[in-house]
Amino acid sequence: MERPLTKNFRPDKKAVSLADYERSGGYEGLRKALRMAPADVTEQVKRSKLRGRGGAGFPTGMKWSFVPMGKEAPHPKYLVANADEMEPGTFKDRALMERDPHQLIEGMIVAAYAIEADIGYIFLRGEYECSHERLARAIAEAHERNYLGQNILGSGYSFELHLHASAGRYICGEETALLNALEGKRAHPRTKPPFPQVSGLWGKPTIVQNVETLCNVHHIVNHGPEWFLGLSLTEDGGTKLYGVSGKVKRPGLWELPMGTPMREIIDDYAGGMRDGLCFRGALPGGASTDFMVEEHLDTPMDYDHVQKAGSRLGTGTMVVLDDQTCPVGMVWNLEHFFAQESCGWCTPCWSGLSWTEKILLAMEEGKGSANDLETLKFQTMFLAPGNTFCAFAPGAVEPLQSALKYFADDFRRHIEEHRCPWRS
Amino acid sequence: MLTAEERQEIATKLAEYPTRQAMSIESMLIVQRHRGWVSDESLKDLSELLGLSVADFDGVATFYNLIRRKPVGRHVALICDSVSCWIMGCDRMRDHLCSTLGTPMGGTTADGRFTLLPIVCLGACDHAPAMMIDGTLYEDLDEQRIEEVVAQYK
Numbered sequence: 001m002e003r004p005l006t007k008n009f010r011p012d013k014k015a016v017s018l019a020d021y022e023r024s025g026g027y028e029g030l031r032k033a034l035r036m037a038p039a040d041v042t043e044q045v046k047r048s049k050l051r052g053r054g055g056a057g058f059p060t061g062m063k064w065s066f067v068p069m070g071k072e073a074p075h076p077k078y079l080v081a082n083a084d085e086m087e088p089g090t091f092k093d094r095a096l097m098e099r100d101p102h103q104l105i106e107g108m109i110v111a112a113y114a115i116e117a118d119i120g121y122i123f124l125r126g127e128y129e130c131s132h133e134r135l136a137r138a139i140a141e142a143h144e145r146n147y148l149g150q151n152i153l154g155s156g157y158s159f160e161l162h163l164h165a166s167a168g169r170y171i172c173g174e175e176t177a178l179l180n181a182l183e184g185k186r187a188h189p190r191t192k193p194p195f196p197q198v199s200g201l202w203g204k205p206t207i208v209q210n211v212e213t214l215c216n217v218h219h220i221v222n223h224g225p226e227w228f229l230g231l232s233l234t235e236d237g238g239t240k241l242y243g244v245s246g247k248v249k250r251p252g253l254w255e256l257p258m259g260t261p262m263r264e265i266i267d268d269y270a271g272g273m274r275d276g277l278c279f280r281g282a283l284p285g286g287a288s289t290d291f292m293v294e295e296h297l298d299t300p301m302d303y304d305h306v307q308k309a310g311s312r313l314g315t316g317t318m319v320v321l322d323d324q325t326c327p328v329g330m331v332w333n334l335e336h337f338f339a340q341e342s343c344g345w346c347t348p349c350w351s352g353l354s355w356t357e358k359i360l361l362a363m364e365e366g367k368g369s370a371n372d373l374e375t376l377k378f379q380t381m382f383l384a385p386g387n388t389f390c391a392f393a394p395g396a397v398e399p400l401q402s403a404l405k406y407f408a409d410d411f412r413r414h415i416e417e418h419r420c421p422w423r424s
Numbered sequence: 425m426l427t428a429e430e431r432q433e434i435a436t437k438l439a440e441y442p443t444r445q446a447m448s449i450e451s452m453l454i455v456q457r458h459r460g461w462v463s464d465e466s467l468k469d470l471s472e473l474l475g476l477s478v479a480d481f482d483g484v485a486t487f488y489n490l491i492r493r494k495p496v497g498r499h500v501a502l503i504c505d506s507v508s509c510w511i512m513g514c515d516r517m518r519d520h521l522c523s524t525l526g527t528p529m530g531g532t533t534a535d536g537r538f539t540l541l542p543i544v545c546l547g548a549c550d551h552a553p554a555m556m557i558d559g560t561l562y563e564d565l566d567e568q569r570i571e572e573v574v575a576q577y578k
Binding site for chain 1: 549
């Protein structure tokens with residue numbers, strides 16, 4: 001099984017050095033890309049069927065094709081790595097940045113070349129200090145070797161890359177909010193259109209792409225789209241970093257073929273549930289995805305199959321719920337996070353989510369009332385797509401709406417027994 | 425007054441952006457790295473240095489989780505309270521930390537040694553529960569490990 005994204009990971013978790021990275025074929029994808037026309041790089045990425053690994057799953061090559069190209073295009077154009085990993089339950093981009101920083105940098109340079117970007121930023125979570133240190137060092141090394149800077153490897157193409165430390169807010173993961181944060185403002189989302197590909201950072205064409213997505217780009221150029229498609233078990237190209245947390249025997253992170261079934265990831269890689277515990281459900285791709293349950297365990301974990309199972313692949317890092325953890329408490333924890341992180345820009349989101357959180361907390365404390373279930377259901381419809389300014393609130397109620405469906409008895413017991421049945 | 429070192433760090437970073445406003449967040453983080461927090465006086469100094477209003481800075485400061493507008497202890501412990509850590513018992517770890525240090529969440533120990541703050545997902549979910557002290561991540565916490573870790577910080 002090929003694992004292009006993690007093949008260089010060292011067992012001691014230290015960063016791969018530039019020398020080791022180059023020895024294993026590093027920066028070969030960049031050399032190859034620089035001999036191609038930018039449009040051909042985009043075409044290869046399109047044909048590879050690479051889709052965004054940050055959660056939305058938008059086809060990467062198609063996104064790039066919206067950027068104005070050629071002599072008339074506005075400059076500077078920007079490429080931004082969304083390294084603001086903050087989706088609860090997600091721990092994949094931190095691993096990629098800490099353990100193989102040059103891989104992200106090479107992917108960014110190739111992506112930047114494809115859209116003829118002049119300047120790049122890595123928008124990094126403030127808490128990721130280890131990633132910051134290792135990326136800063138790798139950027140300096142890439143400069144010394146002329147992989148970055150003026151006239152890269154004599155190609156005539158120039159690209160500067162900078163690191164931006166964020167000060168922390170979940171909404172910064174939303175690409176237009178991220179652009180406002182990079183401009184030094186409060187991170188409220190922007191109206192779309194215009195889309196960032198046309199008018200993004202400081203009004204200039206901008207591509208924002210998740211770390212894992214970017215890490216794939218130069219591998220596609222180096223080995224070709226057919227190779228990339230061959231890595232996957234399903235229609236979507238490539239491998240995927242899957243993670244499992246919760247009360248399984250061996251929580252962890254694995255690079256596997258895209259479309260690996262959920263059961264295989266949980267049983268074979270995470271070792272199954274801890275002794276004495278049973279599987280009740282899982283959030284397949286972080287806090288903002290709908291629960292999947294027993295009947296969905298054989299779902300191939302790719303974008304379309306998970307969607308057919310009523311959820312989203314999201315970040316691909318799943319959080320497992322066992323039969324001795326309270327589902328209502330878990331959903332309260334999730335909605336507490338979303339109520340706190342709502343940016344406050346639009347009323348349905350900040351008001352609806354704090355209301356939702358209060359109801360769930362009351363239930364957990366044994367103070368729930370009979371009509372609370374109706375109110376919660378109403379909130380999930382009230383905060384559905386189309387009613388709020390951005391996708392934050394619709395994502396926030398995904399785990400709630402599915403919990404109400406799959407764990408209805410648990411909610412009812414909290415109300416009828418005036419207590420949380422899991423608390424002694 | 426901003427120190428020469430702070431001014432130098434801000435100037436270096438400013439060169440990476442086309443506008444001064446872009447430095448509003450990182451300039452506060454630079455000050456905070458040196459002083460632990462961002463005071464009213466620092467906001468005024470930054471506003472003069474970068475030509476932005478104090479209100480611009482405070483608007484940004486109050487939006488972001490990691491910018492602190494109150495003094496903190498010598499060490500800051502961030503305790504993750506997001507979903508994976510919650511499943512793995514972070515509430516119990518938080519209570520143990522609070523009773524070990526004798527201060528509630530959001531508080532600072534009487535000797536000024538520690539400030540305890542909640543934080544959202546630290547991206548260490550496969551080694552939950554997790555916390556971060558002064559930028560160093562600590563994973564797989566239990567009561568004993570918490571006591572050992574805390575003892576390293578004087």
